[in-house]
Amino acid sequence: MKLYTDVIQVRKAIIEGSFFNSEKIEAASQEDREEVVRIIAQLPDFLEDGFEDNIFLLQKALRLDPNNPVVYQMLGEYEDNSEAELFFWNKIANSKYESIIKTLLEEEGPDIWEKEGARKLLKDKAAYGELLLRRGYPKEAIPEYQKIFDLDPKDHLNLKGFYGASLLEEQEYEAFEELLECSKGVQSRAEHLFNHALYLYRKEGGRNPKANRLLVEADKLNEYISLYLIEYDMSVDLKDFLRKDLLGPQREAMSYIRYAGYLWRETKGTKRWLHNFHRAMKKGK
Numbered sequence: 586m587k588l589y590t591d592v593i594q595v596r597k598a599i600i601e602g603s604f605f606n607s608e609k610i611e612a613a614s615q616e617d618r619e620e621v622v623r624i625i626a627q628l629p630d631f632l633e634d635g636f637e638d639n640i641f642l643l644q645k646a647l648r649l650d651p652n653n654p655v656v657y658q659m660l661g662e663y664e665d666n667s668e669a670e671l672f673f674w675n676k677i678a679n680s681k682y683e684s685i686i687k688t689l690l691e692e693e694g695p696d697i698w699e700k701e702g703a704r705k706l707l708k709d710k711a712a713y714g715e716l717l718l719r720r721g722y723p724k725e726a727i728p729e730y731q732k733i734f735d736l737d738p739k740d741h742l743n744l745k746g747f748y749g750a751s752l753l754e755e756q757e758y759e760a761f762e763e764l765l766e767c768s769k770g771v772q773s774r775a776e777h778l779f780n781h782a783l784y785l786y787r788k789e790g791g792r793n794p795k796a797n798r799l800l801v802e803a804d805k806l807n808e809y810i811s812l813y814l815i816e817y818d819m820s821v822d823l824k825d826f827l828r829k830d831l832l833g834p835q836r837e838a839m840s841y842i843r844y845a846g847y848l849w850r851e852t853k854g855t856k857r858w859l860h861n862f863h864r865a866m867k868k869g870k
Contacts, residue, residue, distance in 0.1 A: 612650035621646045621653055628659070683710075686736055698741045707733055711744055718748075723755040734767050746776025750845035753784060775810055776841045778803035783849060792858050800862050809838035814849055815859050817842055 612618045624646045628639050646656045686706050689697045697703045710733055717726035730748050734740065745764065752761040761784055768777065782799035786792065804811055849855045 612653075617649040621650045621656065625655060625659070683732070690736065695737070695739070698737050698739065704741055707737055707742055711742055714744075714748070718751045723751065723757055726751075727757065727760045731763065731767075734764070738767065738771050740771070740774070743774055743776070746774060746780060746841060747844055749777055749780035749784075750848060753780060753787075753845075753848055758784070758788075775803045775807035775837070776845070778806065779810055779841065780845065783845075783852065783855070786855065786858065787852055791854060792861075797862065800859075801866075804862075804866070807834045807838055809835050810841050811859055811862065813838045813842050814846060815856065815863070817846070 612621065624642050628642060640660070643656050643660055646653065650656070686703075689703055689706075698707070710729060714726045714729040714733070717723070717729065730744065733742075733744065745768065749761060749764055752758070752764065761780075765781060773781075778799050782796045782803065785796040785799070789796070800811065849859075
């Protein structure tokens with residue numbers, strides 16, 4: 586890897602991804618990793634002076650560990666440009682992690698996701714997909730989530746709720762249809778079913794029989810979500826979410842309201858729909 590001596594060249598290399606070394610995925614030794622930790626530890630806060638000295642030190646760290654995520658994150662912060670960090674995750678996700686995941690699947694089959702250590706690999710990819718969404722790159726996030734669901738159709742990380750809500754927010758309806766397609770034949774969680782019902786409500790311009798059936802099915806899985814959508818006016822304060830007396834289904838419902846409640850609130854007629862739904866459920870219809 587070339588070691589640049591001019592800060593302008595360094596900046597260009599960060600954005601173009603010239604630091605990435607596809608032949609050296611990890612540091613060559615534990616000693617190199619420890620040296621990178623020492624380099625990072627000696628760096629002052631990026632708000633202080635010495636920017637150019639800092640970026641040269643980080644560059645030396647990348648020579649030892651070319652794909653270190655902490656170094657890339659710091660480089661991205663220095664440039665105030667998320668592209669640097671996103672470039673790293675894109676490359677590493679498509680090389681190291683996917684290679685390991687595919688090997689595990691070949692050796693142990695889909696049951697590998699029952700192990701926490703294996704799920705850690707999916708979590709790394711999921712963190713990258715969420716980062717893309719939050720940084721405003723929905724089209725780049727879509728294929729990353731699709732890869733995760735291809736590898737883990739049962740969705741052990743429960744990603745479909747948040748991902749589906751994000752697609753609805755960005756009006757990426759074609760990708761949402763693909764999500765529904767890949768979910769066929771797989772037991773869905775309540776959050777995903779609520780998203781599906783909302784999608785149909787929007788698509789059809791109001792209530793329809795299939796959306797109502799989805800609400801019934803979702804309510805059987807978690808009755809708190811529809812109740813909280815009404816009771817909390819489709820929003821939740823953080824202090825409510827952090828309450829220690831919440832049961833598992835209640836916390837799951839709170840989580841859904843926090844990331845998807847506003848979608849229901851902003852869709853005209855949904856609150857009346859939910860009220861009518863509960864009225865019908867009480868009458869046993």
